[in-house]
Structure formats: structure tokens, C-alpha cells
Amino acid sequence: MLYLNEKDINKCITLNEIMDEIEKTFILYEKNKFYMPDRIHVDYKNKTILYMPCFLENIFGTKFLTVFPENRKKSRPVIDGLMLLNDYDTGETISILDGKTLTALRTGAVGGTGIRHITPKDVKTVGLVGAGVQGFNQLRFACEARDIEKIIVFDLFKEKLPDFIQKVKEQISGVEVVSVENTEELLKESDIVITTTTSNEPVFPNKKELFKGKNFIGIGSYKPNMREYPDALISVLNKVYIDTEFAKEETGDLSNPLERGLLKDNQIETLGNYILYEKNKEEIIKGTTWFKSVGMALFDIVVAHLIYNKAKEKGIGQEIEL
Amino acid sequence: MLYLNEKDINKCITLNEIMDEIEKTFILYEKNKFYMPDRIHVDYKNKTILYMPCFLENIFGTKFLTVFPENRKKSRPVIDGLMLLNDYDTGETISILDGKTLTALRTGAVGGTGIRHITPKDVKTVGLVGAGVQGFNQLRFACEARDIEKIIVFDLFKEKLPDFIQKVKEQISGVEVVSVENTEELLKESDIVITTTTSNEPVFPNKKELFKGKNFIGIGSYKPNMREYPDALISVLNKVYIDTEFAKEETGDLSNPLERGLLKDNQIETLGNYILYEKNKEEIIKGTTWFKSVGMALFDIVVAHLIYNKAKEKGIGQEIEL
Incomplete structure (x- = not known):
């Protein structure tokens, strides 16, 4: 063995x-x-x-x-x-x-594979909310999937940031790493946004204009009582891509807006189905996209x-x- | 690690x-x-x-x-x-x-601990029905728990017996080992009887006189559709000792006679309770006793x-x- x-x-x-x-x-x-x-x-x-x-x-x-x-x-x-x-x-x-x-690796790779498929090839900046082990791994894979020049980090516990930024700088070469004071700033400065928190409430302000044209990778919310994204995100996109059908029940990011009728079942599609059958990928990735993973x-x-x-x-x- | x-x-x-x-x-x-x-x-x-x-x-x-x-x-x-x-x-x-x-060891030891508590100190013969890995381990522990002089083995698949008997002779010293043609003969010659089969039907004939005054260790039947003991055994004893309360549902040896009202719930007692509180052990072990284990x-x-x-x-x- x-x-x-x-x-x-x-x-x-x-x-x-x-x-x-x-x-x-x-x-x-x-x-x-x-x-x-x-x-x-x-x-x-x-x-x-x-x-x-x-x-x-x-x-x-x-x-x-x-x-x-x-x-x-x-x-x-x-x-x-x-x-x-x-x-x-x-x-x-x-x-x-x-x-x-x-x-850590497979979850990072699931996020990275999402980036490969729902973001334009020329994205340059990644924003990360949640400076933990999983956040670090998401950044590693993001920087492999795309030529990232700048990483922007936010965490509710500011005291975690210096060590985290130090670690990212050491292990991911050739990338600028900065922190911001709030998630509104993070949204404004990022092409791709990755969330890896265990928050029970949306970590972003509920303002549509902040979400438009950006690509989101949701990793954190893995229970029905957890939410990372506000309604504003849902109102500016056509579809959410998921890793497994269970995601609809497992994450509050989907179950909550589904229950309230804000999100319709036919707006949810597995990433596998999108990879296999979507003919319009080039157009889609220019708009707002969201890949939500719960893992399996x-x-x-x-x-x-x-x-x-x-x-x-x-x-x-x-x-x-x- | x-x-x-x-x-x-x-x-x-x-x-x-x-x-x-x-x-x-x-x-x-x-x-x-x-x-x-x-x-x-x-x-x-x-x-x-x-x-x-x-x-x-x-x-x-x-x-x-x-x-x-x-x-x-x-x-x-x-x-x-x-x-x-x-x-x-x-x-x-x-x-x-x-x-x-x-x-193998813990199941053998559970049977052996049963023998320590529900058989007289001077038992000399053990009968085993089921010549497999678990049967072998039950014999090892039985011979530690009591001074066994003779082992009697039965298995439905006769071709297994020579190798099994050879193994027992090699690994348990100073004990005579023989096989018998049927379980009636085995019951007649044994003080303690151990069963380790996956049988769906009782492995013994349904004759009361064969069971009287003997000590039984039931290891095999661990599903509701499995049974090793016929009604005759139940009709000649006061109590069945079990390892865990779940045994009542898990083994057909109990669930079947319980459903038919042949066995009453107050006739079933955990071995732990018996060890701790029974005052009349000396008398009890002179009669017919049965310890039924399903493991946990x-x-x-x-x-x-x-x-x-x-x-x-x-x-x-x-x-x-x-």
C-alpha cells in the first residue's frame, strides 16, 4: 500500500x-x-x-x-x-x-478550470475575498489558468493579510499583490473575483453596476445557510454554471434566490454541459459570468x-x- | 502516523x-x-x-x-x-x-468473553459450526477462556474440513480436533457450541433435548434474514444475553422469534448488565445459556x-x- x-x-x-x-x-x-x-x-x-x-x-x-x-x-x-x-x-x-x-488541490483546480472556461483569455487581475488556505490555492490555480499580473486581496480579519500576502508573493512569482479596505474597491479593480469565505451573508454591496462584465468564481458557500453573493449579481447575468446538480440545494447562493423566484431553474447549467454543448462561449465570456462550485x-x-x-x-x- | x-x-x-x-x-x-x-x-x-x-x-x-x-x-x-x-x-x-x-481478533474476543461469563469453568469440549476465518478465531479465544480438551467441527462444505482441522491443530496446541457428519452429533458431544455461519435457516434440528444444559455462542447471524438457532433452543432457556441493544433488530436469531412472540423482550439482557448485576451467575451457567453477538x-x-x-x-x- x-x-x-x-x-x-x-x-x-x-x-x-x-x-x-x-x-x-x-x-x-x-x-x-x-x-x-x-x-x-x-x-x-x-x-x-x-x-x-x-x-x-x-x-x-x-x-x-x-x-x-x-x-x-x-x-x-x-x-x-x-x-x-x-x-x-x-x-x-x-x-x-x-x-x-x-x-486543497482539487478545489483549487475546480476553480481554475472554471476560470479556463468562463473568463476571457486576456484577464489580468484577480480579486480574492477570504485569505485562507483555500483562497491561497485558488490563486495558485488562477495564475496557471490565466496570465495574471495583479492580485487584490480582502479579508474581514485584517490581521491575516500581511502573512497571507507574504506567502502569495513567495510562492507565486511575477505577480503584484495588494490588499484593499473593502469589497467594493476589490470589485472595481478586478477582472476575475474569487470568494472563499464561510459567510452567512453576501460579502459584497448589492449594487448591480459593480458586477457587470466581471467573472465570478464562488467557492465558499457550501451550506444552505451560507451566502457570498448578493441579488445584484443574479440580476445582471443570464446563467449560473455549477459543478454538480446538488449545488442547487447545497449552497445558499443558489437555494436562497431560487426559493424567492429571483433565480429560475433554467438559468442554472452544469459547467460540463456548457463545455460540451455551448456554441456561443466567445460571446458569453465577454459578459458577466458566474461559476459556483460546492465540490463532490x-x-x-x-x-x-x-x-x-x-x-x-x-x-x-x-x-x-x- | x-x-x-x-x-x-x-x-x-x-x-x-x-x-x-x-x-x-x-x-x-x-x-x-x-x-x-x-x-x-x-x-x-x-x-x-x-x-x-x-x-x-x-x-x-x-x-x-x-x-x-x-x-x-x-x-x-x-x-x-x-x-x-x-x-x-x-x-x-x-x-x-x-x-x-x-x-477477527475483536470478534473472537467477544465470543471468548461470552464463554468466560456464561459457561462453567470446567467445560472441556467445544463444538464449532462454520469452518471459516471467524470460526478459527473463536476457537483460539475459546481455548484461552477455558481448558478445552476437544474441538468438534462441522461445516456444510466438507471439503473445507481437512485444511481447517490441520490449521487448528498447528496453531492451538494440546487439543484433540475431530469433525462430525451432522450438527445433531456435534450438539451431543459438545459442552460449548459456537456458530459462525451466514445461514438463512437454523443449522440445528429443532429438538429440545439436544440443547438442554449446553452453552451457546452465536456469532454468525448478523442480518434479519439470517438464523442459526431453531425455536427449540429458545424454549429451553430463560434468557438470551446480547452484546448491544441493536441485536434485537439486527439478527434473525432474535427478531424472528421476537416477532412471533416466542421470545419476550424481557428475556433479553445485555451481557454487560449480567456481568454487573446478576447475583445468581453460578446457578445460571449450570443450565442452558446463550450469548448472541452482532458486534459494534x-x-x-x-x-x-x-x-x-x-x-x-x-x-x-x-x-x-x-
Whole structure:
């Protein structure tokens, strides 16, 4: 059994390889060639455990995550866990991957793949709301997907910004990084806007003119009580692109305006369907676009399998004697 | 993170140490000092995955099992998997244990602990119905719990018997091992009878006189459609001892006679309650007794934690670099 830690995973694979694989996964999702049971939650006191199983045609696996909000106080990652990868025929666990790293990379790559498809090729500036681990990874993938010259960062907790900006400067080369005082300013200065917060209320002012012509990547709101975007965004666009049909119920960014009739079901389309069948992409990306992701186990199993194959090829990882 | 394979686990701990711990677990169950969500099943084609989470006061974990019946044809274990052991405060996975070995040992120890409590000290013969991996482990623990002189084995598939008997003779010393042609003969010759089949119908003839004065350990039937014991057994005893309250619904050996009114709810008692409060044990074990186990995640987490602590103490296992 092969164990792959953070260092191993980063040695195996490039960000673009992960985005290429995520792109294929959007197609796989449309073709329905997988079995993905509902995500399983176990809640106890202030602790949450998630089991995310998924079967493909030649492999299956489970992402096991622990979500411990109190880790924040201990400067430990809130989300931790493992990805178990199993032989399709015998059930044997063939590999275990660091779940924290896999989650960060695949979520970053989902956002990056969104950028590849719903933004013009010549965008130069990215605004990020939410200066955390996921925000950092979104920026890494954004800068691979497009030739970004400037990054603009906002976070409600200003004290996080200096360290975050320092880290971005160190790890993403050739990009200017600045912070702003509020999200209105951020919207004005950015071509692409990425949100990675756990906010329960829209993080932007509800002003239509601020949203027009921009491209939005929503990563944060993953529960019905969470919202990052105000009604103004919905009123200036034709369609929202989503990663999975479950998004309609899972994120307050969609379930809330859907319930109020502000957003219609036929305005929501999977990114896979858009990639496969939309004939008018060139025109669409010139306007306001929004890709909203909630994530799914299918991304994990596909990316984990690719990483495992690369690791075997390159002789990377710790071999565990069974 | 410490990985413990089959060899490591067997080096860490003795069978009696596991039984002592299981005995404590029966008490823990009565005191309700744990949180054990329902076992989670995922079924896909002919494959089953189980997630069995449990929280104690200072540790938590999940047993992850794959049940692949087609492995039988490939001479691979049908049940495989891993036990994940997690830090209570941070959620971090601190150890992974071979799930197959843990399951075999804890289930054997549950049966053995039953024998410690519902059989007279001077029993000499054990009959086993079901010559598989679990049957073998039940015998190992039975021979630790009591001074067994003779083992009598029956299996519907006679061709399995020579290899099985050979294995028992090699690994359990100083015991005579024989096979019999049918379960009636087995009942007549045995003091203790252990069953580890997946039968849907009782494996014994429905004759009261065969059951009187014997001690039964039921391990096999773990679904409502499975039964190992006929009505005759119920008609000659006062009480059935169980490991967990769920047993009443989970095993056909109880749910079936309960539904038909043959067995009354007040005839069912947890072994923990019996151990703690029964004043008349000496008398009871002279009559007919039955301990019916269906297993639970609480056993896994307790035994896995003990094994982990012993392994740390003794420097056993493979240390995985995170």
C-alpha cells in the first residue's frame, strides 16, 4: 500500500495536469459514468466527520475528512483527513493520500478550470475575498489558468493579510499583490473575483453596476445557510454554471434566490454541459459570468487516482508493508 | 502516523489482554460513555462498504470495511479494510490498523468473553459450526477462556474440513480436533457450541433435548434474514444475553422469534448488565445459556486503542512520515 503525503503529492503532479483531469471529470459527470452516494456527515459536539465515497469503472475510494473548527485556535488545519483508494475488484486499499492536500488541490483546480472556461483569455487581475488556505490555492490555480499580473486581496480579519500576502508573493512569482479596505474597491479593480469565505451573508454591496462584465468564481458557500453573493449579481447575468446538480440545494447562493423566484431553474447549467454543448462561449465570456462550485467526491477519486498513477510511475511515496 | 499490520498487531497483544479489554467494554456500554452513530452501508453492484464510527472520551475512530463476496473465488479474504484511529482534540489520524486482523481478533474476543461469563469453568469440549476465518478465531479465544480438551467441527462444505482441522491443530496446541457428519452429533458431544455461519435457516434440528444444559455462542447471524438457532433452543432457556441493544433488530436469531412472540423482550439482557448485576451467575451457567453477538464499532475503537498504546510502548509498527 502506497502512502502519499503532501510533499509526495506536490512532487507527482503539476497544477495544469490537475486542471486537465478536472476538465475531464466535468465531462465524466455529464456522461454519468460513476456511482456517488450522498456525502455522509457524522456530527458530535463541535466535531464533524465526513465520508465521501465514489465508484468509477475501474477504481473506488472514500475521502475521509475531519472538520474541527477549534483547531483554528491551536494553529492547526481545521480540515484534515485521508483519501483511501481501493482496488475495484478486490476492495483492497491500494493507496492512502493526505486528504488535506488533495482537498486543497482539487478545489483549487475546480476553480481554475472554471476560470479556463468562463473568463476571457486576456484577464489580468484577480480579486480574492477570504485569505485562507483555500483562497491561497485558488490563486495558485488562477495564475496557471490565466496570465495574471495583479492580485487584490480582502479579508474581514485584517490581521491575516500581511502573512497571507507574504506567502502569495513567495510562492507565486511575477505577480503584484495588494490588499484593499473593502469589497467594493476589490470589485472595481478586478477582472476575475474569487470568494472563499464561510459567510452567512453576501460579502459584497448589492449594487448591480459593480458586477457587470466581471467573472465570478464562488467557492465558499457550501451550506444552505451560507451566502457570498448578493441579488445584484443574479440580476445582471443570464446563467449560473455549477459543478454538480446538488449545488442547487447545497449552497445558499443558489437555494436562497431560487426559493424567492429571483433565480429560475433554467438559468442554472452544469459547467460540463456548457463545455460540451455551448456554441456561443466567445460571446458569453465577454459578459458577466458566474461559476459556483460546492465540490463532490467524484473530483477527489479522479484526482487521487491520477496522483497515484503518477507516483507509481515516478517511484514516489512511502510503501507500507501489509 | 503509525501503521500496524497483521504481524504487528499479533506481536503487540495477547488474546487474554484483548478479552480483558472487551470485558471492560461491556461495562462501558452499560455506562453509556461513548457516542456510536449507526453503522453506515454503501452498496454497489455486488460490493458492500461499511463505515463504523465511534467516539470515546479521549479518542475516536472509524472502522472501514469492504465486503466483497466474489473474493472467495479468488482465494482472497471477503472482508478487508482498515481501522482509522484519530486524536480526540485535533481530529488527526494517529494510527491505521489492518481492519481484517482487528475484526477477527475483536470478534473472537467477544465470543471468548461470552464463554468466560456464561459457561462453567470446567467445560472441556467445544463444538464449532462454520469452518471459516471467524470460526478459527473463536476457537483460539475459546481455548484461552477455558481448558478445552476437544474441538468438534462441522461445516456444510466438507471439503473445507481437512485444511481447517490441520490449521487448528498447528496453531492451538494440546487439543484433540475431530469433525462430525451432522450438527445433531456435534450438539451431543459438545459442552460449548459456537456458530459462525451466514445461514438463512437454523443449522440445528429443532429438538429440545439436544440443547438442554449446553452453552451457546452465536456469532454468525448478523442480518434479519439470517438464523442459526431453531425455536427449540429458545424454549429451553430463560434468557438470551446480547452484546448491544441493536441485536434485537439486527439478527434473525432474535427478531424472528421476537416477532412471533416466542421470545419476550424481557428475556433479553445485555451481557454487560449480567456481568454487573446478576447475583445468581453460578446457578445460571449450570443450565442452558446463550450469548448472541452482532458486534459494534465500540469494540473496534476500544481494542484498536489498546493495540495502538501497546505498539507505542513496544516500538512496534511502521511509522509513516506525514
